[in-house]
Each structure stands twice: as C-alpha cells, then as structure tokens.
C-alpha cells in the first residue's frame with residue numbers, strides 16, 4: 377500500500393471531530409464573506425455617501441456580532457482539531473501497541489529500541505498534524521475559494537477570472553517544491569531514528585563505555601550524528617521557507633492584479649481610461665471594495681494549505697516507519713482456537729522441532745523430548761545452545777519451522793494463544809517490575825486477586841518478610857527496574873507472581889547473575905514449593921537446581937545430547953558429568969554452570985555458539 381493510501385485509510389481514526397473541524401472552517405470562511413460585505417457597505421456609506429455614525433448603528437452592531445461569531449467559530453474549530461488530534465493519537469498508539477504485542481519479543485529483539493520509540497512518540501505526533509491540520513486545510517482549499525468565486529463572479533467577472541487563473545499556480549508550485557522536500561524529509565526522519573537509537577545505546581551502555589574509557593569517542597560519535605541531523609533539519613527548513621515564500625509571492629501577485637483591475641476601472645468613473653480597459657464592464661465602489669476585501673480571503677486557504685503541507689510530508693515520512701511495524705508479520709503461529717482439554721498438570725512434548733531465525737542456520741535441529749506431567753525438568757546447555765528459543769516456542773512467541781509441540785495430546789499450534797498462556801507461569805531470568813506498587817506488581821499474575829491472596833503468594837515466595845519490613849509494605853512504589861530492591865528481592869516478587877497465577881506449567885529461567893546466598897536459598901525453596909503438583913521446566917545454571925530435577929536435558933547447538941537423572945548422567949562420562957566434575961572441583965556449593973568453567977575436553981560447548 378502506498379503511504380498516501382495508508383494515510384487516507386486511517387482517516388476514520390479522527391472520527392467526527394475531523395468533520396467538525398472542516399465544518400467550522402467552512403463556517404469561518406462564509407462569515408468572512410459576510411464580514412467583507414458589511415465592511416464594504418459601511419466604508420462605501422461613510423466615504424462616498426457621507427453617512428454618519430447614527431445612520432450606520434445597525435450595520436456596525438451586525439459587524440461586531442460577526443466579529444464575535446468568527447472568534448467563537450475559530451475557537452470551536454481549534455477545539456475540534458484538538459479532539460481529532462487526540463483521537464488519532466490514541467487510536468494509532470492502540471493499533472501500534474496491539475501490533476507490537478502480536479509481534480512479540482521475537483520481533484522486538486531484532487529492532488533498535490530507540491528507533492521504535494521514535495516511531496511511537498514523534499511519529500505519532502507527526503501523523504496527528506496530518507489529520508488535525510493538513511486534511512482540514514486541504515478540504516477547505518477545495519471549498520472556500522469556490523464559495524468566494526461564487527460571490528465574486530456575479531459581482532465582477534474580471535476579478536473572478538484573475539482569481540481563477542492565479543489560484544492553481546499556488547498548489548502547482550507547492551507540489552513542484554514539495555516533491556523535492558519529500559525525500560529530504562524522509563532522510564531527516566531516518567537520521568532522527570538513527571540518532572535516538574544511538575543515544576539509547578550509549579545511555580544503556582554508559583558503564584561499559586566509562587570502564588573502557590570509550591566515552592570520549594562515543595561523545596564524538598553522538599556529536600557527529602547530531603550534526604548530521606541538524607544539517608538535514610536545516611535543509612528541510614530551507615525548503616519549507618522557500619515554499620511559503622513562493623506561496624506568499626503568488627498570493628500577493630494575485631491580489632495586486634485584482635487591485636489593479638479594480639482600481640483602474642474605479643478611476644475610469646472620473647477619468648478617461650487607457651484603451652485596453654475599454655471593453656471591461658463597469659464597476660461600482662461598493663463592488664470594488666467588497667472584492668478587494670475578499671481577495672486576501674480567497675488566497676488565505678491556499679496559503680494555509682501551503683503552511684500545512686510540511687505536516688503532510690512529515691506525516692508521510694512517519695507513516696512509512698509505522699507501516700513497516702504494522703505490516704510486519706508475526707513470527708509466531710496463527711493462533712488456533714481450541715481450549716486445552718487435558719487434565720492438569722499436563723505433559724509437554726517436543727516432537728522433532730526445528731526452528732530457524734535465518735536461512736541456512738537452524739537454532740533448533742529436530743528437538744525431541746518430554747516433560748512428563750507434574751515433573752521437574754532441567755534444561756542445561758551453554759550460551760547459544762537454544763534454551764531461550766525453547767522457551768519462546770513454549771510461550772507461543774515463535775512457531776516451530778518444522779515439527780510440533782504437544783500439550784498432553786493436543787497440538788500447541790491448535791490452541792488459542794491467550795487461553796494457553798493462562799496455563800503458564802513464567803519467571804524470567806531478569807524479571808521486570810512495572811511502575812506501581814509491589815502489590816500491583818504481584819497482581820500481574822492474577823489481576824483480580826485480593827490482598828490476602830497477594831500476601832499468601834508473597835509468603836510462599838519468601839518475599840513477605842522483606843516486603844512487610846518496607847515502610848509502605850505492599851503499597852511501596854517501585855519503578856521500572858525495581859528501584860531500591862535487590863536482584864534477589866525482585867526474583868522473589870516474580871516468584872510471588874507465579875504463585876498467585878497458580879498455573880499448571882511453570883517455566884523458570886534461572887538468574888545467571890549471582891544472588892546473595894540467602895536470596896539464592898530462599899528462591900530455591902520457593903521453586904521447590906512451586907514445583908509441587910505442577911509441571912516445571914527450569915533453564916538451569918546452578919548445580920543445586922539441576923540435582924533436584926527429575927530429569928536433566930543437556931542441549932547443545934540446538935540438539936538434545938543427553939537426558940537422564942543426575943545420577944545416571946554423572947555416571948556416563950558425557951558432557952554433563954564433565955560439567956559436574958568441574959563444578960565439584962571449583963565449588964561444591966552450587967556454582968553457575970557455564971561454558972567458561974568447562975575443561976578443554978568439553979570446549980565444544982563454548983565453541984558451538
């Protein structure tokens with residue numbers, strides 16, 4: 377779909393407010409005609425008929441009423457435009473947000489968040505200008521000059537003809553200039569997106585940059601990026617100023633020609649006229665004044681549209697980015713409609729599951745394994761082995777390229793995604809807290825839960841103690857990354873969410889960052905408790921967790937290489953036993969199982985990335 381079509385197709389977002397804006401604009405224009413007529417009447421009476429204030433009382437009063445009416449109509453029009461803008465903004469945000477939800481984390485992982493944020497904020501503002509300003513201006517350009525021509529032609533066809541000839545010049549030149557501005561605008565937009573993305577990267581990585589002494593160099597890069605942005609902004613502005621200068625020029629020329637034609641003919645009432653004016657119809661002072669006063673009103677919608685034209689260009693550039701997001705197809709499957717009919721807790725089976733992020737490189741190559749109902753299965757493997765891909769498949773953010781996933785005896789692909797997600801509790805590696813109170817954050821697991829249930833969940837997740845020690849308890853406000861809370865505490869709040877959710881399948885991505893031993897122990901206890909009567913899949917990085925699993929799956933380069941209990945796997949002398957050996961040698965307390973700890977014999981775990 378072209379950008380123009382896309383913009384047009386989103387017009388209903390502005391709803392009735394847009395029609396009202398146009399309606400008030402038309403009203404304003406018609407009042408201007410009436411005002412010009414009254415002014416002409418008054419001036420004519422005062423100047424040429426010697427009328428005094430007493431003769432003109434009624435006309436003056438009417439004129440004042442007109443002034444007031446125009447002001448009210450302008451105000452109403454502004455209000456309607458504002459409403460239209462607000463509606464467009466919230467409508468678009470809603471659409472984009474839903475789409476991002478549909479696209480899921482798999483899409484977001486490949487996008488630069490800075491650029492995306494730019495689309496969601498400045499992009500929406502730019503589109504708002506198109507619907508609230510440009511579209512009404514455009515419609516008025518088609519209506520108001522026509523209305524004025526309708527009154528001018530009967531009064532004086534010569535002035536009408538001048539208007540008719542000069543008016544199209546304005547949009548014509550605007551389009552000629554505008555087409556070159558369009559590409560400049562798009563470039564400016566890309567630069568802005570690049571700059572935002574860059575800023576975000578720098579801010580997020582500021583610790584790293586400082587530590588490596590690279591902040592100076594980054595500052596130079598930021599300076600360069602922003603200089604480029606400044607230059608392209610100036611280019612856009614140059615075109616914008618040039619185009620408004622051209623518009624003003626043609627409007628002024630048009631008015632001047634009309635004035636000349638009227639002036640000479642009025643002059644002809646008292647003096648002989650030059651030959652070339654002889655064939656023209658005569659004109660009265662009243663007509664002349666009326667038309668002269670209308671002439672600026674005739675060109676004003678055209679000029680206004682010229683000023684709003686850059687809103688259209690900015691919108692086109694923003695729309696292009698938005699279309700890219702809105703037209704992206706989710707990598708996840710088309711959701712089925714079935715509800716889960718199997719008994720809880722249920723088993724989960726992967727049958728020859730392949731997943732490919734990009735051509736020619738399989739992230740998962742025919743994964744087959746089972747998590748039996750009610751059991752606890754640990755998935756271990758080095759970084760890049762495919763563990764997160766397994767989780768994303770289970771969460772429904774990705775769909776297998778080949779093979780299938782069975783829940784009990786039902787295929788995951790046939791299930792309704794929302795219904796399926798209600799069966800899940802997910803404790804991520806780095807849980808996020810959201811702006812709000814701790815209670816609200818726990819309630820994310822089950823929004824309708826009452827405070828007693830929240831407390832109970834917190835207690836079972838071993839979080840109640842520290843929460844209640846906070847001055848505001850469950851009402852303590854926390855921010856994006858749980859300001860003021862330690863990693864272990866955030867983990868336990870996430871665990872409380874899972875308890876509250878009370879789902880039959882729990883997916884727990886263990887934290888790799890070291891928690892303090894006390895937190896570590898409490899989280900482990902919480903998980904043990906959570907595992908009761910549920911099916912649990914743990915992405916394990918710690919030996920303690922792995923030991924307690926009913927079954928251990930060792931994944932390497934997208935394949936399950938070993939599977940069994942701690943005892944059987946330790947005895948076979950495979951990858952797992954080597955991991956355990958290293959761990960036992962270094963720290964029997966339950967260290968993080970990473971490739972870095974492995975002896976050369978299993979170096980393949982690291983190099984397999």
Ligand code: ADP
Nearest residue numbers: 485733739758759760761762763764765766985
């Ligand atoms: P793990 O969680 O075990 O560290 P992942 O499941 O994240 O491993 O990754 C498995 C493989 O898929 C890796 O080779 C990784 O490079 C690749 N991969 C992961 N995410 C993406 C992505 N968004 N685009 C392309 N390749 C990806």
